[in-house]
Amino acid sequence: MADYTLHCFVESGNAYKAALMLQLTGCDWQAEWVDFFNGAHRTPEYRALNEMGEVPVLVDHGEGDLVLSQTGVILYHLAGKTGMYKPQTPQEEREVLRWILFDNHKLTGYLSIWRFLHRFLNKGGDPEAEFMKGRTIAALKIVERHLETHDWLAAGRPTIADVSACGYLFWPDHVDLDWSQFPSINAWLKRIQSLENWAAPEDIVPSGPQPA
């Protein structure tokens, strides 16, 4: 058995954050596909694993099958165990936490819902989708401004804050956006792609049948 099992599905940028971290740190892991589009995450079995009914969930077999949910927690756990992509000082710790919270709330938080409405529900023009689009653009502008003067979000090197924030950004054509207005984000994504062991979501996270 592998050291870790990640409950995941390829359409999830949240799952990709955890998978990417496992990949970047060279962990021995296996994927357990979640049939999200048929509601597998709402079943009693899945809720026994994660009462929040969210994907991803990471099981750390080396720690007595420790079950972890919330990507921020998963990323911190893996950084602690591998010593990679982790904050090294209290100041870096605060910055990493600050960007992960911002990502969860404002960047991934809005972008994932906009993408879901636009790409999977075909409701791109609806007022809810337009609202989410506006909030996503506002969050991207904040990240863009920061990256104009920083190579990485939280420290002078890549950390789990970068792994978190890039989760939904390798699918530029999944939302209706002019990415040329974010040159610093584009350059930062290229830096992430050049990290050793980087892999695209489709190459490391399993897929099921195409969602209808």
Ligand SMILES: N[C@@H](CCC(=O)N[C@@H](CS)C(=O)NCC(=O)O)C(=O)O
């Ligand atoms: N803040 C959570 C977000 C996880 C999340 O929302 N995952 C989606 C799939 S990408 C989900 O499971 N949604 C189910 C729901 O909201 O009911 C994390 O970082 O793990």
